[in-house]
Amino acid sequence: MASLTVKTKAGAAAGTVDVADALFGIEPNAAVLHQVITAQLAARRAGTQSTKTRAEVRGGGAKPWRQKGTGRARQGSIRAPHFRGGGVALGPKPRDYTQRTPKKMIRLALASALSDRAAEDRVLVVDDWAFTEPKTKDAIAALAALGLDGRVLIVLTPDDEIAWKSFRNLQNVHILTVGELNAYDVLASDWVLFTKQSLPATKES
Numbered sequence: 663m664a665s666l667t668v669k670t671k672a673g674a675a676a677g678t679v680d681v682a683d684a685l686f687g688i689e690p691n692a693a694v695l696h697q698v699i700t701a702q703l704a705a706r707r708a709g710t711q712s713t714k715t716r717a718e719v720r721g722g723g724a725k726p727w728r729q730k731g732t733g734r735a736r737q738g739s740i741r742a743p744h745f746r747g748g749g750v751a752l753g754p755k756p757r758d759y760t761q762r763t764p765k766k767m768i769r770l771a772l773a774s775a776l777s778d779r780a781a782e783d784r785v786l787v788v789d790d791w792a793f794t795e796p797k798t799k800d801a802i803a804a805l806a807a808l809g810l811d812g813r814v815l816i817v818l819t820p821d822d823e824i825a826w827k828s829f830r831n832l833q834n835v836h837i838l839t840v841g842e843l844n845a846y847d848v849l850a851s852d853w854v855l856f857t858k859q860s861l862p863a864t865k866e867s
Contacts, residue, residue, distance in 0.1 A: 663687070664780060668787045668858070673807035676789045685862060686785070690774035698771035699846045701761040713753030716741050722748075768845075775848035785854045786810075787861055796827035805835075812852030817843055817860045825857075 664687035668676040681687075716722070722741030729736050743751040779785050786808065793800055805814065814835050818825055829835045836847060840860050848854055 666780065666785055666787050666856075666861075667783075668789055669808060670789055671791055671804040671807065673809065679787055679858065679861065681861065685773050686776050686780040688773050688777045690778045691770055692774075694767050695771050695774050695845060695849070698763055698767055699849070701763045702844065702846050704759040704761055707759040709757050709759050711754040712756050713750040715751075715753070716743060716749030719747065719749045771845040772843065772848070775845040776854070779848060779851075779854050784852065785856070787856045787858060789858055791822065791825040791828075791857065793824045793828050796824050798828060798831050801825075801828040801832060801835075805832075808855075810853050810855075813850065814853045814855060815847055815851035816855045818857065819859045822857070822859070 663680045664683050665678045665680050666686070668679050670676050716739065719741045722739040726737045726740050727734065739745075739748075741748045743749055776785065788804075788808075791804070812834065816825075816829055816835060816837050818837060818839060820839050820841075826837055829837055836851065838844075838847060840862060843862075
């Protein structure tokens with residue numbers, strides 16, 4: 663069974679905690695990670711881009727010049743795509759970019775991401791944040807005591823409001839609840855921090 667290091671918010675060692683191999687000890691599946699993360703990023707796209715076709719631009723009701731006798735090429739509308747101010751040919755239109763991803767693949771991708779970070783000793787468990795009041799200064803001191811640098815993902819329980827308010831203004835910190843944990847945010851972070859309460863499927867040792 664895999665184990666994670668437990669520390670206090672002051673950076674002192676507080677033992678280890680055993681975690682399920684199914685979440686933190688598997689061989690990462692790169693293909694599934696790529697597919698799930700691609701689908702997740704695609705779902706973020708608004709898909710509101712839109713260009714006007716020749717049927718939607720203003721003007722062009724009359725034939726520019728007569729069909730024959732001018733020596734120029736025949737034209738039916740000055741709003742054809744090759745005219746200045748004309749419509750756009752084959753331009754983007756609003757669309758939905760979401761992809762259907764099986765739940766088993768999403769779970770496997772999350773386990774792969776967590777296992778990858780755990781294999782690099784980039785996953786820590788804090789026994790308890792224990793902030794008495796929301797204060798960003800205390801959050802900065804805690805991260806410094808833990809010796810963390812780069813982007814940090816902090817996983818909290820929904821009722822840990824004081825810790826959430828303490829960390830929320832830090833630019834290099836991203837906060838999620840347990841139910842929001844996903845493969846992309848894990849891989850996009852240099853460190854992943856859990857509390858004992860937010861750590862899924864744990865068994866203390």
